[in-house]
Amino acid sequence: MPSVLAIRHLGFEHLGVWDAALADFGFEVFYCDPTVDDLDSVDAVEPDLLVILGAPIGAYDDELYPFLTAEVRLIERRLAARQPLLGICLGAQLIARALGARVAPMADKEIGFSPLQLTEAGVASPLGHIEDWPVLHWHGDQFDMPEGTTLLASTEKCPHQAFAIGPNVLGLQCHLEADAREIESWLIGHCAELIASGRDPRAIRSDAAQYGPGLETRAARVLRSWIAGWE
Numbered sequence: 001m002p003s004v005l006a007i008r009h010l011g012f013e014h015l016g017v018w019d020a021a022l023a024d025f026g027f028e029v030f031y032c033d034p035t036v037d038d039l040d041s042v043d044a045v046e047p048d049l050l051v052i053l054g055a056p057i058g059a060y061d062d063e064l065y066p067f068l069t070a071e072v073r074l075i076e077r078r079l080a081a082r083q084p085l086l087g088i089c090l091g092a093q094l095i096a097r098a099l100g101a102r103v104a105p106m107a108d109k110e111i112g113f114s115p116l117q118l119t120e121a122g123v124a125s126p127l128g129h130i131e132d133w134p135v136l137h138w139h140g141d142q143f144d145m146p147e148g149t150t151l152l153a154s155t156e157k158c159p160h161q162a163f164a165i166g167p168n169v170l171g172l173q174c175h176l177e178a179d180a181r182e183i184e185s186w187l188i189g190h191c192a193e194l195i196a197s198g199r200d201p202r203a204i205r206s207d208a209a210q211y212g213p214g215l216e217t218r219a220a221r222v223l224r225s226w227i228a229g230w231e
Contacts, residue, residue, distance in 0.1 A: 001026060001027075001028045002025065002026055002027050002028070002048040002049075003027060003028050003029075003030060003046070003047045003048055003049075004022055004027045004028070004029045004030065004047060004048065004049045004050075004051060005030050005031075005032060005042070005046075005047035005049070005050050005051070006029060006030070006031050006032070006050075006051040006052075006053055007031075007032050007034055007039075007050075007051065007052045007053060007071065007074075007091070008031045008032070008033060008053050009033075009034065009035065009053060009054065009055035009057075009090070010053075010054075010055055010056075010189065012182065012185035012186065012189050013053050013054050013055065013175075013178075013186075014031070014053070014177075015029060015051065015053075015177055016177040016178050016179040016182070017176075017177060017178070017179045017215075017216045017219055017220065018176075018177045018219065018220070018223050020220065021220040021223045021224050021227075022223070024224065025224075025227055027048070027049065030047075034067045034068075034070070034071050035067055038070075039067065039070040039071055039073070039074045040070050040073065040074075042074055044074050044077035044078040044081060044083075045077070045078070045081045045083060047083075048083075048084065049084045049085075049086065049227075050074075050078050050083070050084070050085050050086070051085075051086045051087075051088070051091070052071070052075065052085075052086070052087045052088065052090070052091030052092075052094055052095065053088050053089075053090070053091055053177075054088050054089030054090045054091060054138070054139075054175065055089075055090045056090075056190060056193060057090065058093075058103070058105075058141055059090060059093035059094050059096070059097045059103040059141065059143075060097065060103060068094070071094060072094055072097060072098050075087075075094055075095055075098040076098045079095075079098060079099070079169070082168060083168065084168045084169070084227075084230050085168065085169045085170075086169075086170050086171075086172075086226075087170070087171040087172065088172050088175060088176075088177060089138065089139050089172070089173060089174075089175060090139075091171070092143065092162075092163070092171030092172050092173055093141055093142075093143050093171075093173075095146075095169070095171050096143035096144065096145075096146050096163075096171060097143075099146035099147065099148075099149070100146060100147065101143050101144040101145065101146040101147075102143070102144040103141055103142070103143045103144070104141060104142070104144075105140055105141050106139075106140055106141060106142050106157060106158060107157075108157060108197075109139070109140040109193070109197045109199075110137040110138075110139055110140070110155065110157045110158050110173075111137060111138050111139075111193075111194070111197060111199050111204070112136075112137060112199065112203065112204050112207065113134040113135065113136055113137070113204070113207040113208070113211050114134050114135070114137065114155065115130075115131075115132050115133060115134050115135065116130065116131075116135060116153040116154070116155060116161055116162070116174065117153060117154045117155060117156075117161075118131055118152065118153050119151050119152055119153065119154070121150050121151070121152055121164075122151075122152035122153045122162065125152050125164060126170075126221075126222045126223070126225035126226040126229070127152050127153055127162060127222060129218045129219075129221040129222045129225065130176070130215070130218045130219065130222060133211070133214060133215060133218055134207065134211045134215070135174045135175070135176060135215060135219075136174060136175040136176075136178045136180075136208075136215075137155070137158075137173065137174050137175070138175055138186070138190065139158075139173055140193075140197075142158045142159075142160050142173065143160055143163075143171070143173075144160065145160055145163060146163065146165075148165060149163040149164065149165050149171075150163060150164045150165075151163055152164055158173060160173070161173045161174060162174070166231070167226075167229045167230055167231050168230055168231065170226060176215070176219040176222060176223075177219070179212075179216070180208040180209065180211070180212020180213070180215065180216070181212065183204065183205055183208040183212070184205070186204075187201040187204060187205065
C-alpha cells in the first residue's frame, strides 16, 4: 500500500478534505509531530508522498523553534531523492528555504478567502481546477522564488503564492486542504492572530460556509491531477 507521511505542527491543521482523494489512490496516511518526534531518524525516501503542513511560525525561527533545523534537513533529503513533496503554507516556505530562497514577513497578513491569480503555467497545472474560486489564505510571510522553480499563482498582497519543480514538487501558500466544516477550529486556534491583525472571524466563517463545498470538490481535483502527473 502506498504511504503518505504528513509533518503536522498543529492538531487542527491536518490533511482535511484531501483524505478522501488520497484514499482514492489507496494511500495510507501517517502523521509525524516535529515538536516531539526525531525528524533526523525519519526516512525521507520511504513514503510515496511527503507533505509538510502549516504552522503560525516563521520558516527561519530556528532559535525559537529548534526543530525547524531538522525539518529543513528532512526536506533537503527528500528534494535530493527527487520524490513527490508537497508543502502548504509554512511547508512551502520551508521548501523554499531548503532551496536557498529568502522567506520574510509581508507588509500585511493575508487571512481569509479570495481567488488566486494563476500564471499561464498555473492554468496549465493542477491549480487550473481552482481558477477564479476563492481559497483560504492564512499567512503573514512569503517566500522569494527559489532558483529552478516555476511560479504558478499570485495575489495582490502576495506575488509568490505557489511554485512547482517539475511534476513532483509543489509549494502552496494557500490552504487547499482545509475543511471548511472545521473552520471553527482555525478561528479558535488562531484567535490571537485574528485579533492582532484586526480580522473578523464572522466574515471568515461566512465565507467558509459559502465557498467551502465548491472548494472541497475543486481541491480534490487539484490533488488527484497532481498525483496522476508524477514521474
